[in-house]
Amino acid sequence: xxxxxxxxxxxxxxxxxxxxxxxxxxxxxxxxxxxxxxxxxxxxxxxxxxxxxxxxxxxxxxxxxxxxxxxxxxxxxxxxxxxxxxxxxxxxxxxxxxxxxxxxxxxxxxxxxxxxxxxxxxxxxxxxxxxxxxxxxxxxxxxxxxxxxxxxxxxxxxxxxxxxxxxxxxxxxxxxxxxxxxxxxxxxxxxxxxxxxxxxxxxxxxxxxxxxxxxxxxxxxxxxxxxxxxx
Amino acid sequence: xxxxxxxxxxxxxxxxxxxxxxxxxxxxxxxxxxxxxxxxxxxxxxxxxxxxxxxxxxxxxxxxxxxxxxxxxxxxxxxxxxxxxxxxxxxxxxxxxxxxxxxxxxxxxxxxxxxxxxxxxxxxxxxxxxxxxxxxxxxxxxxxxxxxxxxxxxxxxxxxxxxxxxxxxxxxxxxxxxxxxxxxxxxxxxxxxxxxxxxxxxxxxxxxx
Numbered sequence: 001x002x003x004x005x006x007x008x009x010x011x012x013x014x015x016x017x018x019x020x021x022x023x024x025x026x027x028x029x030x031x032x033x034x035x036x037x038x039x040x041x042x043x044x045x046x047x048x049x050x051x052x053x054x055x056x057x058x059x060x061x062x063x064x065x066x067x068x069x070x071x072x073x074x075x076x077x078x079x080x081x082x083x084x085x086x087x088x089x090x091x092x093x094x095x096x097x098x099x100x101x102x103x104x105x106x107x108x109x110x111x112x113x114x115x116x117x118x119x120x121x122x123x124x125x126x127x128x129x130x131x132x133x134x135x136x137x138x139x140x141x142x143x144x145x146x147x148x149x150x151x152x153x154x155x156x157x158x159x160x161x162x163x164x165x166x167x168x169x170x171x172x173x174x175x176x177x178x179x180x181x182x183x184x185x186x187x188x189x190x191x192x193x194x195x196x197x198x199x200x201x202x203x204x205x206x207x208x209x210x211x212x213x214x215x216x217x218x219x220x221x222x223x224x225x226x227x228x229x230x231x
Numbered sequence: 232x233x234x235x236x237x238x239x240x241x242x243x244x245x246x247x248x249x250x251x252x253x254x255x256x257x258x259x260x261x262x263x264x265x266x267x268x269x270x271x272x273x274x275x276x277x278x279x280x281x282x283x284x285x286x287x288x289x290x291x292x293x294x295x296x297x298x299x300x301x302x303x304x305x306x307x308x309x310x311x312x313x314x315x316x317x318x319x320x321x322x323x324x325x326x327x328x329x330x331x332x333x334x335x336x337x338x339x340x341x342x343x344x345x346x347x348x349x350x351x352x353x354x355x356x357x358x359x360x361x362x363x364x365x366x367x368x369x370x371x372x373x374x375x376x377x378x379x380x381x382x383x384x385x386x387x388x389x390x391x392x393x394x395x396x397x398x399x400x401x402x403x404x405x406x407x408x409x410x411x412x413x414x415x416x417x418x419x420x421x422x423x424x425x426x427x428x429x430x431x432x433x434x435x436x437x438x439x440x
Contacts, residue, residue, distance in 0.1 A: 059242075067239045078246035082253040089257035092264040184358040 004129060011133025018141035018196070019203045023110035027101045028142060029192035035157060038146030039139065040094045040164050041101055044083055046135025048105050049114060051079045053131030056119035063120070072115045080106045093163035110134060141199065148195050153187040155180025273308060273320055276338040276347030282310035282317045291431025293321075298419035300324035300332065300412055307427055316341050316428040319420070322351065325412030329404040330354040333363070337416045343424075344378040347371075348413055353405075360405030370397060370406065379417050387414040 155177035161169035338346035388394025
């Protein structure tokens, strides 16, 4: 189980695709104008990662090294296209809101990176878990960044939730700041860069504090687990 | 070598099969969704009691670079009641937006008065020019009920240019482009009204007006 715990830690924190690997920046920066858009794209990316990692893991033994990359690309493109069609059919409004960024999941480097770095060397279950955790780590960053930008930019949180969760979710919108005039910078692309920079900085501060605490604690077990997770 | 190629071909085949299967399974639902979305947009500006034909398939393609803002053909949706023309919805472009063309939906009643205007797509500055979009402000509703005679030629401008339509603080270009495009569309309609309702694709079994 330690293995699974390490995978979880890698995806959510230590090797987070958005905060550490800095992959998938195009969708990350473009769709995080609201929480719901970020969440929608995050979930679609997560499903893609689970399915692509699973598929790559199943076929890893038949795969010849020289055709590895084209096969990965084909697997990912087929899965993303299938997801795009499914979203168009079943969550049409979200599909319209996310637009071009669904097909662009194909170009999210974190997906091919996980296929190459993890799924092509590991069994089915750990690979799918890795996809899930990496996807979840990516989604969490999208949601946090989306929250920051939506609250700062338009003073609301979870606006238009109905495009993801159906009509009942229309009332989920929280008006954080009444009578807010809006802060344009947060909505525009620079707001995304600044927001992501702040998040990366916060993560690094937490890591630095953690490392300091570990060094002061002379227990070798904790330090060992830390080193293993970072490897 | 041959095996490698066969393997690659097999993966290509499997991938294509997945996409083809998914396409087959969702095709109908996607078409329904698109029709429903279009109908929802059209019904927001064309009152349901005005027509009883299938407005989404009673269409005609028209082209006028000068009056409809694009050298490509645009779609006209025709609303008829018991086969008689009732209204038409044109989809012209305002080519001179602040950041590229603005795609509009302009609904005109048979007598030439505006039923409503909506923005289909735009890339105007968020927080400034994008106030032309109904999701931001109700500005676009200020066209309702106007026609070529109301106001007259001079009134079809933003207030800053001596007309009757508001501009926004800090953003004159976007509303100016939309006002001009709506005016041009009305001029186009007044010249081509009869052609607009004749010809084109009529719904199967539908009467012809």
